[in-house]
Amino acid sequence: MTVLKVTNLTKTFGGLKAVSDVNIEINQGELVGLIGPNGAGKTTIFNLLTGVYEPTVGEVVFLGKNTRNLKPYEVNHLGMARTFQNIRLFNDLTVLDNVKIAYHSHAKHGVVSSILRLPSFVKGEEEMIHKAIDFLKIFKLENKKDEIAKNLPYGEQRRLEIARALAAQPKLLLLDEPAAGMNPNETKELMEMIRWVREKFNLTILLIEHDMSLVMGVCERIYVLDYGQLIAHGKPEEIKNNPKVIEAYLGEEVAHA
């Protein structure tokens, strides 16, 4: 079953074509990688998928629905959740509240019930706490539930973002460089958690990673982006030996030198 189908996706910023004629198709249960050098347009694709940006040209069909003109929260309600490359937590709130907010759209108690503290409020809020703690446990954050999010160490902030995204109970999870800034041990642990949640929640995952070797280890299929265009697509071994990919990444190394 196709979860996500992207056709001719294009986004221009002024004169810059950040994303150019991109086609992507992802099936239920897949763990797909999206890689490419700095500024290739990976994050822009996430912003287009989640409704943060409007495509200049092209279509995004998610679970059979065209998401054009949908707001980010509507896309989220369809079953898509994401993390951000530059962590975007609710900084001054507790770890638990961060996760509870993502569960909000599944809450059944209304405003009046909350103001009057009706039994449905008590039941609803209690359920939210239980669910949120379950997600925190997966990412080994349950002991930190009462800490203020911004006081967490970096690696834990990244994990909290994923826990929060999962609390929205998505079918498709978009992870934007989840391992950025982590040490090799943390990265390894994180990749195991990602694989584990995919099984447990029957998730489809699209993962952006800057680091090619890392993404090779976990992804079944990889799309490679360079200057806004898809330059390759296939299994990790195919990508590894693709001359275009090597050139794109070599070019970057030369530029960095």
Added chain:
Amino acid sequence: MIWMQQKKNYLSMILTIAALVSIWALVDYLTSGRPPILSGYYKLNIILLCINIILAVSLNLINGFTGQFSIGHAGFMAVGAYLSAVFTQKIMIVETIAAVTGLDPTGDVARTAGLLIAVFIGAMAAAVVGVVIGMPTLRLRGDYLAIATLGMGEIIRGLVLNIEYVGGAAGMSGITQLSSWTTVFILTIISVVVIKNFINSTHGRACISIRENEIAAETMGINTTKYKVLAFSIGAFFAGLAGALHAHYFYTIQPGTFNFLKSFDILVMVVLGGMGSLTGSIIAAILLTFLSAALQDLAALRMVIYALLLILIMIFRPQGLMGNKELSFATFGSLFGKKSSTGGGEQRDGSQSN
């Protein structure tokens, strides 16, 4: 879990109720004797204090908790004040109730019922104005709301100034004093409890998440426009309620009663108390109402002192007296039990969606 928490807070709740009842009884005792122990001037300021608490707490919902910037709270007050006064002075709601039910129109029951209906209608009208102003402006990011609310205040003032039915420039005078210490006190408690309960629920957290990070909130499934408009109109509702109580205690309302300076007063209370702290707003309302009473004879100096106060807060304690912390009997309890957690600095981020 909430039940356990609620049991833990049980004592705190009983203490709070006991404190509120004592305050009510004490003020009632001090102001209702013949002659009263405290003069009418004190009572007037105590009533004003309650009205200011409603105003500060409701503006905090918009500015402090939801992170929007409204500077026209007095405009909503005006809507509530004028509309409720029209209902009691022109439509004669108290007399109508008395005629329909056979109650004595000068009796407490008919008067209170009339007041409550007029107050509710005034508050609802303010909430509707809130929705009308909020819907187009709250979609936009940035300072549009500030400009729109500022403009709204002036438009409402201009409107009532030119409507002879509500007295034009002279305003409405001789409004029946239907508000009493008891009704004002009870409605103040209800206002604070409603806003507190809203904030401490998933809907309130949805509002707070907008303040914390609008893009993250929206991508996590929060309909940010809906919750901004909701918070804004709940805030407007209670400002309208405060305006209605004001009109029915102070006999007169004039277009100038609800000008920008009044909005500024309320804003100073919210900033001084702490954006995102209800108890902070209450403490600041108490401090500033008494400060303002003490400066009664130096009316011209008052605004200078307010402005200076605002600047001093910005420099020395930008998060306000309470930051985003709350004070309760439970807090006092836990102060002895365990160290309170560290709090403080604000973090706002840009709009780039990486």
